[in-house]
Amino acid sequence: MKAVQLVGFGGPETLVVVDVPTPEVGPREVLIRVKASGVNFAETAMRQNRYAMTPPLPSILGSEVAGIVEAVGAEVEGVAIGDRVAGSAFAAGQFFGGYAEYMVCDVDFVTPVPADLSFEHAVALMVQGLTAFYLLERAPAVGKQVLVSAAAGGVGSLLVQLAKRSGAGQVIAAASTEDKRAFACSLGADSAVDYTADGWSQAVRDLTGGAGADVIYESVGGAVTRESLKALAPLGELVIFGSLNILDFNLGVPDLLGMIFQNQSVTGFATVPLLTPQSLRDGLTHLFTMAASGELKVTIGGVFPLEQAGEAHRALESRQTRGKVVLVP
Template identity: 55%
Template sequence: MRAIQLNRFGGPDVLDIVAVPKPEPQAGEVLVRVHAAGVNFFEVLMRADRYAVTPQLPMIPGVEAAGIVEALGQGVDASLLGTRVAAPLFASSRPFGGYADYVTIDASLAVPLPDSLSFGDATALMVQGLTALHLSRRSPPGGKSVLVGAAAGGVGSLLVQLAKRAGAGRVVAAAGSKTKLDHALSLGADAAVDYSNTDWPERVRAATGGAGVDIIYDVVGGPLTAVALEALAPCGELVFAALGRYALGAPQMEAMIVRNQSLRGFALLPLLSADLLRDGLSELFNLAASGELKVINGGRFPLDQASQAHRLLDERGTTGKVVLIP
């Protein structure tokens, strides 16, 4: 079968298409013919060895896939054969391998897909959907004003919608272009600010009547974090979910202490038991299938164009979810 393999760190061109043996499902596993594989920004960082964790090479990237069950390992319920499923590889014992024609995964982790939900949309609701869902649950936005960074991206576009569903008093979207801001507004954001403008924290405060936001959901990290703090209200909370992109120093921490502000870290995987994973994905899949949650298509690429998909993410030229179609 075909797969995209990372043999060395570097730019998008280091992603090679190779022929590898088709995996065989072991006891308790299913073999899934991949119809869509999600591409995530942290995979771009990992490819360039700029992520918090350096992967062991060679590796086949891809932590989420969706497709049809084509074979069963010993002991697996025969009714799964031929079903449409999500394969959340990130929660399995082999968390990579999605950039390929086939993957295997423990049958207990294969989550059925509603017939009306596309494979591509299903990939958007795995890492990014669960991140948005659990961000909104760990720091509930009900009755509060919130700032969503990268609000037209994979996580941000879903978080805008979920925060509104959870009763946020005001959702302020931040992004880097008018097109992206228009996307966020179309998804229900109450206001939108362009963080390429130097005075954007002032515009966030203006959008909240001068008070600032109660919660900042930070999925971007880097230099923007320290600037975003200027828009956080006294006693507000910064929820930091940008693993490996820290930029807060002593001055920012001291300012937070003086203003009675709090910092909460967020990492998805430690929160996910098998039941929470399945329940969360089923909820997201059903919301999307019924039209209550909109998935933004950020680009569909053939498997052998994985480097182009990574290049698009590298250049921050995307809105929504980027997907490979084997």
């Protein structure tokens, strides 16, 4: 089969198209003929050896795919050849194999994809959709003034919609360009701010009557995280998530003093440790149903042929995309 291997650490040119044997299924595994594979910031960090774990070389990146079941193991029940499925390998702690024509996935982490939902949209609802879904369980938005950073991105564009639907008092979108801010507002954000502007936290305070946001969902890292603290209301919660925060997170004593005297909290969030086979299936089934019915808008920011995985990484790293970046065979 055709696959894209990471053959060294560095730029997108380290992603090379190769021919490798098609993987064989184990007793409780499913072989998926990949129709769409998700591209994530975490993989761009892995490519540079800047992630929380160092990938072996060579390796095939990618941990989420959607496609057609090609083969099943001897002990697999409830999944048949020809089924449309989403393979959430990341939920099983498998972070490799998705940038390929075929991928093997543990049957416990396979979810049916409705006939009226595209494979590209299914992939967009896996890592990003589950992150948005369970962020709102961990830090509910109902009745609160909330700020969503990177609001036009894969997680942000879904989080804006889900927060609004859950009953947030006000959803403020933070994004870097006028186009992205307008896009976030078209998804339901009540207002938007430019997080690249100096002192942008004051704009958040102005929009909240001087109080600041009760909950801030922050995934950009660096200076944006520090400025977010200034936009946080007393008793507020800053929820940190995403691979960019792993790459650049630095709070100092002045930041901590402000938190202490305003009774604020900084909370870390990661999706994978929360996922069991049941919670994965419940979350994805809910998201797939909403998207298929039109209740939830899924945005695809770029569809690239598998052979152009390097270009997909460049597009994602340029921060010019909206929504999800996807590879197709």
